[in-house]
Amino acid sequence: MNPIVVIPARLASTRLPDKPLADIHGRPMIVHVWRRAMDAGVGPVLVACAEAAVAAAVEAAGGRAVLTRPDHPSGSDRIWEASRAFDPQGRHDVIVNLQGDLPNLDPQVLRAVLEPLAEPAVDIATAAVLIDDPAERDDPHVVKAVADFGDRRIAQAQDFLRALPPDHDGPAYHHVGIYAYRREALARFVALPPSARELEHKLEQLRAMDDGLRIDLALIDSDPLGVDTPGDLVRIRELMAPSAG
Numbered sequence: 263m264n265p266i267v268v269i270p271a272r273l274a275s276t277r278l279p280d281k282p283l284a285d286i287h288g289r290p291m292i293v294h295v296w297r298r299a300m301d302a303g304v305g306p307v308l309v310a311c312a313e314a315a316v317a318a319a320v321e322a323a324g325g326r327a328v329l330t331r332p333d334h335p336s337g338s339d340r341i342w343e344a345s346r347a348f349d350p351q352g353r354h355d356v357i358v359n360l361q362g363d364l365p366n367l368d369p370q371v372l373r374a375v376l377e378p379l380a381e382p383a384v385d386i387a388t389a390a391v392l393i394d395d396p397a398e399r400d401d402p403h404v405v406k407a408v409a410d411f412g413d414r415r416i417a418q419a420q421d422f423l424r425a426l427p428p429d430h431d432g433p434a435y436h437h438v439g440i441y442a443y444r445r446e447a448l449a450r451f452v453a454l455p456p457s458a459r460e461l462e463h464k465l466e467q468l469r470a471m472d473d474g475l476r477i478d479l480a481l482i483d484s485d486p487l488g489v490d491t492p493g494d495l496v497r498i499r500e501l502m503a504p505s506a507g
Contacts, residue, residue: 266354270337272312294365302369310344378478
C-alpha cells in the first residue's frame with residue numbers, strides 16, 4: 263500500500279464556528295491534527311481546506327494544504343477533490359480520511375485503520391472501540407458498529423446503527439469515524455447518490471454498504487475525543503495541557 267492521509271477542514275461549523283482554527287495551547291486545532299497524522303508515519307499528510315485561512319495556518323506550520331470547493335456536501339467529497347489535485351497520477355492507492363477535530367489522536371490509531379486493507383477483498387477500513395459505558399449503548403449520538411470480532415482485532419462490519427436492537431446482549435462497539443479507502447472505492451463512493459438507509463439514519467457509511475462495498479473494522483483500545491462543541495474544546499485543552507502530559 264502507498265497511503266496518503268487527507269484531513270478535510272472547513273470553518274462553517276454550526277456548533278463550534280471556526281473550529282479548525284480554535285487555539286489549543288498556542289496552535290490551531292488543525293495543526294495539532296496534522297502533527298498527529300505526521301507522527302503516524304504512514305504516508306504524506308494533506309489538509310483539504312474550504313478556506314484560505316485554514317490553508318495559511320497549515321502552511322505556516324510547515325504542512326501541505328489544498329484549497330477545495332467550499333460547497334462540498336461531505337468530507338469524503340472534499341478529500342477526493344484534494345487527492346486528485348495533489349496526486350493526479352493516482353500513485354497513492356489508499357486515501358485515509360482523518361477528521362480535523364481529533365487533536366489528541368493516538369497516531370497508532372491511523373496505523374491500525376490501515377490493517378484491514380491487507381485483505382484484498384476489503385474496500386474500506388475503519389475503526390471501532392468496545393463500549394463499556396451503559397449510557398453510550400443507549401445514546402443515539404454514539405454510532406454503533408455491528409461486527410463479530412471474537413478473539414480477533416479485525417472483523418467485517420455487518421451494520422452501523424444509532425440504536426441497538428432491544429434483544430442485543432453481546433458486546434457493543436462505538437464506531438470511530440476514520441476511514442481508509444482504496445482509491446477506486448472512494449471514487450465509486452463519491453459518485454453514488456445517497457441511499458435510503460443513509461438518509462434515514464444520517465450515516466454516510468451505509469451508502470457504501472448498500473452498494474456492496476465491503477467495510478472492515480480494526481478494534482482499537484480508546485476512543486479519540488472529537489471536538490464538536492465549546493464544551494469539548496474546554497475539555498481537550500485540559501487533556502492536552504502540558505501538565506497533563
